[in-house]
Amino acid sequence: MSENTPNPLAQRLSARLGASLVALTERRGELTLEVLPENWLAVAKMMRDDADLSFEQLIDLAGVDYLGYGQTEWDTTDVSNQGFSRGVEGEGPGRFRWSDRPKAGKQERRYAVVVHLRSIAHNGLVRLRAYCTDDALPLIPSLTGVYPVANWFEREAFDLYGIVFEGHPDLRRILTDYGFVGHPFRKDFPLIGNVEVRYDAQAERVIYEPVSIDPRVLVPRVIRDDSRYDQAKAEAAAAQPAGK
Amino acid sequence: MQEIRNYTINFGPQHPAAHGVLRLVLEMDGETIMRADPHVGLLHRGTEKLAESKPFNQSIGYMDRLDYVSMMCNEHAYVRAIENLMGIEAPIRAQYIRTMFDEITRILNHLMWIGSNGLDLGAMAVFLYAFREREELMDCYEAVSGARMHATYYRPGGVYRDLPEQMPKYKESRWHKGRDLTRMNEWREGSMLDFLDAFCKDFYGKVDEYETLLTDNRIWKQRTVGIGVVSPEEAHAWGMTGPMLRGSGIAWDLRKKRPYAAYDKMDFDIPVGVKGDCYDRYLVRIEEMRQSNRIIEQCVKWLRANPGPVMVQNFKVAPPSREEMKDDMEALIHHFKLFTEGYCVPAGETYSAVEAPKGEFGVYMISDGANKPFRLKLRAPGFAHLSSMDAIVRGHMLSDVVAMIGTYDIVFGEVDR
Numbered sequence: 001m002s003e004n005t006p007n008p009l010a011q012r013l014s015a016r017l018g019a020s021l022v023a024l025t026e027r028r029g030e031l032t033l034e035v036l037p038e039n040w041l042a043v044a045k046m047m048r049d050d051a052d053l054s055f056e057q058l059i060d061l062a063g064v065d066y067l068g069y070g071q072t073e074w075d076t077t078d079v080s081n082q083g084f085s086r087g088v089e090g091e092g093p094g095r096f097r098w099s100d101r102p103k104a105g106k107q108e109r110r111y112a113v114v115v116h117l118r119s120i121a122h123n124g125l126v127r128l129r130a131y132c133t134d135d136a137l138p139l140i141p142s143l144t145g146v147y148p149v150a151n152w153f154e155r156e157a158f159d160l161y162g163i164v165f166e167g168h169p170d171l172r173r174i175l176t177d178y179g180f181v182g183h184p185f186r187k188d189f190p191l192i193g194n195v196e197v198r199y200d201a202q203a204e205r206v207i208y209e210p211v212s213i214d215p216r217v218l219v220p221r222v223i224r225d226d227s228r229y230d231q232a233k234a235e236a237a238a239a240q241p242a243g244k
Numbered sequence: 245m246q247e248i249r250n251y252t253i254n255f256g257p258q259h260p261a262a263h264g265v266l267r268l269v270l271e272m273d274g275e276t277i278m279r280a281d282p283h284v285g286l287l288h289r290g291t292e293k294l295a296e297s298k299p300f301n302q303s304i305g306y307m308d309r310l311d312y313v314s315m316m317c318n319e320h321a322y323v324r325a326i327e328n329l330m331g332i333e334a335p336i337r338a339q340y341i342r343t344m345f346d347e348i349t350r351i352l353n354h355l356m357w358i359g360s361n362g363l364d365l366g367a368m369a370v371f372l373y374a375f376r377e378r379e380e381l382m383d384c385y386e387a388v389s390g391a392r393m394h395a396t397y398y399r400p401g402g403v404y405r406d407l408p409e410q411m412p413k414y415k416e417s418r419w420h421k422g423r424d425l426t427r428m429n430e431w432r433e434g435s436m437l438d439f440l441d442a443f444c445k446d447f448y449g450k451v452d453e454y455e456t457l458l459t460d461n462r463i464w465k466q467r468t469v470g471i472g473v474v475s476p477e478e479a480h481a482w483g484m485t486g487p488m489l490r491g492s493g494i495a496w497d498l499r500k501k502r503p504y505a506a507y508d509k510m511d512f513d514i515p516v517g518v519k520g521d522c523y524d525r526y527l528v529r530i531e532e533m534r535q536s537n538r539i540i541e542q543c544v545k546w547l548r549a550n551p552g553p554v555m556v557q558n559f560k561v562a563p564p565s566r567e568e569m570k571d572d573m574e575a576l577i578h579h580f581k582l583f584t585e586g587y588c589v590p591a592g593e594t595y596s597a598v599e600a601p602k603g604e605f606g607v608y609m610i611s612d613g614a615n616k617p618f619r620l621k622l623r624a625p626g627f628a629h630l631s632s633m634d635a636i637v638r639g640h641m642l643s644d645v646v647a648m649i650g651t652y653d654i655v656f657g658e659v660d661r
Contacts, residue, residue: 027592028328056480060595062608062621070591070612094297114608116595116623120480120494123501127595149483152631175285175660184290191297219299223613224588 007031009124012052017043032127040113040130041141047117047126048146055117055126058147063157064112067187068092073220093187094217098194098210111138111163132163142168160185190215250278257286261364261646264656268633268645275641280634284627287660295620299586300326300400303620308394310622311658314353315385316345317600318658319398324504325596325607326400329589332561336506337552338402343506344440344543345388345397346598347536351447352381353601353653354529354536358454361526361650365467370457377450380443387412387436401562402555407547411439437544444541451533458526468522472636472648475520482632485625486603487532488652491517491525498599506546510539522651529653532601560587586615602626602653624658 010031014024020039025032035043047055068091091102109131117126132138142165143150154165155174162183165171173180182189192215195208253270256262265286271279291310295303307318320342327333334342355374362370382392387408389395397404411432414420420428431442458464474484479492489496497514499507515531517524555562563582564575591613597606603625610619629652637648 028594030594032593057483059483059485059597059604060606060608060621060623062619064610064619069618072614092297093293114621116606116608120496125502125595127593147483148481148635149628149631152627156627173285175288177285185293191293217297219585219615222585222588222615224615225613 016046016050032129034129037130037132037140044143044146054121055119057118058115058149059118060116061150061153062114063161063163064114065110065161065187067110072223074222092217092221094191095215097190097215101188101190110135111161113140113163138163139166141166144168249273263649263654277637277640280637282630282633285660287656291661292620292622296617299615300589301586305394305396309657310661311655313356313655314349314601315393315395316349316397317598318605320346321596321598321605321607323398323400325594325609326589328594328596329592329611332401332556334402335553337550338554339506340543340546341403342398344540347539348381348384350536350601351533352378354533357653364646364650367464370454373454406554407436409435411436437548440540440544444537447537455530467647468526471522471644472651473521474636483628487525487528488603488629491528492520493517498597498604510542512539522647525651588613588615622661626654626659630654630659
């Protein structure tokens with residue numbers, strides 16, 4: 001955490017941005033800053049212009065939909081002695097069609113925008129994250145004025161997640177088809193999609209129809225939190241010097 | 245007669261110089277570009293969403309199909325993201341093999357680039373020369389993984405298998421026989437490392453050969469010198485990486501600045517440009533091929549001297565050998581679990597980037613502890629580069645747009661994902 005970290009970059013960041021940071025974490029040498037959407041622009045500007053930070057490049061901008069985070073489709077904690085039927089109702093995107101897609105639940109702060117900034121001068125990389133406050137209309141200020149490259153990345157996040165970037169000069173869809181409906185990377189958008197397209201010889205044009213394939217999941221989503229992985233890791237670590 | 249000033253033309257998506265499926269809507273004043281609006285997404289397959297619905301291991305093959313001329317580099321970024329989250333590290337021999345194949349991939353990519361960019365700008369012959377050497381390196385891909393392009397060779401915890409002891413040979417056919425066949429198989433008598441050794445010795449001369457075709461070529465220079473100048477400030481602002489950044493004189497290379505695999509043990513130089521035009525970027529890429537060749541030579545030398553395991557001995561991540569599996573119940577269970585359910589990756593997030601031939605290829609991965617990634621974001625260098633198209637190309641002539649598309653080195657597999 002931000003206290004007693006030896007990382008000089010983390011110290012500089014918390015000194016400069018202290019007030020506008022919600023959290024500053026470091027794991028595996030990767031720094032993650034969480035900021036509020038209202039401070040989003042100011043923090044980005046500071047990150048770019050401050051000589052001690054000088055993050056000249058925006059490397060990546062990703063939208064994230066946290067719906068169903070940590071949800072599992074296969075129960076691994078309380079198994080009875082009744083046998084193997086321990087599948088639980090999961091709502092993974094592969095399990096439903098467009099017409100019976102799950103209603104967005106009471107998930108708090110569903111959408112987030114994650115940005116990776118790189119400092120060429122100081123050889124640093126930092127992750128910035130902001131959760132959008134309103135799930136019905138996720139809003140966040142656009143970074144296009146600070147980093148021009150954000151233009152297309154934000155269009156992509158808008159297209160795939162429906163996150164609206166305020167002040168973006170040209171917020172159009174970018175990856176999906178002209179006239180596409182919905183935001184396909186949201187977790188409540190079915191994996192099989194909504195419509196399929198084919199050429200109709202009678203109508204002599206390309207027509208859209210509801211998808212004809214059935215949703216199915218080959219491998220259920222499983223979260224295992226048992227000691228076997230730690231044990232395997234320890235065994236591997238013990239075997240490594242001999243193997244090398 | 246009514247005077248028409250600005251008009252709009254459609255460039256692509258079915259245009260040979262559009263490198264795949266780029267649709268460019270160009271607003272022209274005569275032959276001058278006033279505005280360029282690239283429409284991408286015609287090759288969008290939803291790779292990220294597909295990967296989120298599959299166990300970690302089953303998406304490695306998708307990575308090959310992103311930037312389909314630098315396959316193994318994409319795999320490398322993905323595999324490293326998983327390794328970061330799991331806290332495992334590939335054995336040292338696997339790191340060297342990865343380094344070597346990353347550089348083979350770089351040469352493959354740059355050969356493809358020099359060939360197709362030459363074609364775009366009217367130099368027919370380079371393409372034929374470049375594909376001659378490309379074929380030899382493709383054979384290395386095939387020898388090691390069984391596939392010429394979509395290898396799925398890198399796996400979390402190492403590489404799929406060790407380098408082959410025997411380089412496959414050409415067989416006699418109606419077209420290849422006698423002295424011709426002996427010449428073709430000359431390098432292939434020994435192992436793959438012998439083959440690569442012979443290739444590397446020969447390749448410096450081949451790069452010089454490409455240079456005789458282009459570097460002082462009057463037409464080539466007219467088409468590239470002073471075209472598409474990217475200033476260092478612009479390169480920063482547009483998130484440019486790789487040769488696009490180095491062409492503008494910024495000595496930034498992830499292999500040097502944030503070394504991964506075995507790059508910290510390699511001796512190589514980073515070429516940089518001066519003016520930041522198409523010609524400088526051409527020179528940077530040519531020199532990168534020579535440097536890659538140097539790295540391959542060093543890897544070959546090390547790999548010859550240091551046998552060892554190429555995969556971690558952790559059966560939760562890597563499958564046990566076939567012999568063990570047939571013979572040991574525990575190994576059979578491991579094998580079954582690994583190929584049905586996969587493995588769970590501890591919750592967390594990571595960003596792993598490699599210096600792919602086109603620039604920084606990054607994988608941002610969020611795991612919630614499941615056997616499938618919760619969110620996978622692929623950072624494709626081509627996507628960032630292409631977004632600067634409008635800013636760079638404004639005021640240029642129509643024919644310079646072709647030079648610019650060529651110099652971006654874009655591949656739509658990665659732009660559209």
